[in-house]
Amino acid sequence: MRKIIHVDMDCFYAAVEMRDNPELADKPIAVGGNGPRSVLSTCNYLARSFGVRSAMPAIKAKQLCPDLVIVPGRMDVYKQESRKIHQVFRQYTDIIEPLSLDEAFLDVTDVTFCGGSATLMAQEIREKIYQTTGLTASAGIAPSKFIAKIASDENKPNGQFVVTPNDVEGFVANLSLRKIPGVGPKTAEKLGHYGFVSCADVRKSSPKVLQDIVGKFALSLYQKSHGIDDRPVNTDRIRKSIGVERTLAQDIIAHSDMVAMIDDLYEKLLLRWQRADKPSIKSIGVKVKFNDFTLTSADHQAEAFDAKAFLPLLEKAVARGEQKSVRLIGLHLGLNTQEGQVNQLALQFDE
Incomplete structure (x- = not known):
């Protein structure tokens, strides 16, 4: 029987911003862009009480909460805090499966700290995270990953919930x-x-x-x-793709504008691929979202890529729109995961 802890930081990006700017603490805030096409990354709990949610368009969020303060994200700071949080995790176990910068599964089945109590370990981990970063975390403790993840939501924010084997x-x-x-x-x-x-x-x-x-x-x-989930905590999460995309401030329909977008996105994609130690690829692709929010993508197998390689895929994807204007374009690389060289967390820290 496994003992698994799912640790999830409380509105992580927003919490960092409130910590570093105390005057925001009593205001509804969100992290993201503030333009006409911007989408929110996350928001604090006060903003959520108005119905604001992550991945919501900024315009809709402002309609729900006119006093919403939207601050730009600072990914370098969030990554720095995430490193500190993972250092706390490693004080208890090496069996860690990061899901994102702000959450992870920990397998503490054979850990002897706290008399072997996963509940007490989760409490200590949350206290140490707060002492180290000034940020709160919630936790779920259960015999399986999926139940632990659900349990971590039960007493948010700054709480924890235990589902024992007998309670499953x-x-x-x-x-x-x-x-x-x-x-x-x-x-x-x-x-x-x-x-x-x-x-x-x-x-x-x-x-x-x-x-x-x-x-x-x-x-x-x-x-x-039926409560069945036998998946182990996976310490070697492999990223399957690298991608970049951009939602445009205004829809475009001219082919030349789309080609210019490809050139710009390609430079960013190339940089991310290089920062990931140039993993071998197995495919390339283009994603297009039209003005009616329909989404399509075009891919083909490839072992190498340059900016021009994406152009036929762009034309194929755009043709499906039947003259619709375009509001988003994205590029992505499918990675050869058989080599096992692309660690998910490493990429999150390096991008």
Whole structure:
């Protein structure tokens, strides 16, 4: 039986900004761009009380919360704080799976600190993070990764929640399917149409029935609804792609403007690839979002790339829009993960 802790910083980027600028502490704030096409990275809990959320367009956020203060992100600072947080993790275990700069799974199954109590270790870890950074963290403690991740949300902010092996059955049965990783709004709506709202509903069914509704996701959904998740904490998370994209201040339709965008994005993509120690690639691709928010992408296999290599893919993707103007363009590289040389956390720190 594993002992897993999921540590999740509380509104991390926004918390850093409030710490470094105390006059923001009592105001609704968000981190991100403030332009007409900007999207928020995150926001503090006061802003969330108005309905503001991460990945929300800044214009909509300001409509919901007219007093919202939007501050530009400082990624170098966030990465520096993330390093400090991970140094705390390593005081307890080397079995760490980073999910992002501000959250990670820790396997403390065989750790003897705190008498072997994962609950007490989580408490100590959160206290040390606060002492080191002045930032609060929440934690979930459980026998599996997916339950620990859900549990870390139960007592946010600055709290923790424990699901013991004996509690798994009851905890999972009462869960809304929206809390299951992989069940987004559209999937939840589709499941709800067939009467599946909670894990208890799924338990009464079968993978075969679910497959007709959600396809290959059926078995995973069925297992998680029974509290089954045997995935180990993975210390070698491999990044599968490197990408850059930009939402335009104004839609464009001229081919020359799109080519200019490709040239600009290519330089940024090249820099990220170089900072990742030039991993071998297996494909290149272009992503395009049109003015009606429909999204498409075009890819092909490649072992090398330059700016010109993306142009045929751009034309292929844009042609699908049938003369629609373009609001976003992105470039990405598919990485050869068989080599195992591209560590996810390293890339987050280096980009």
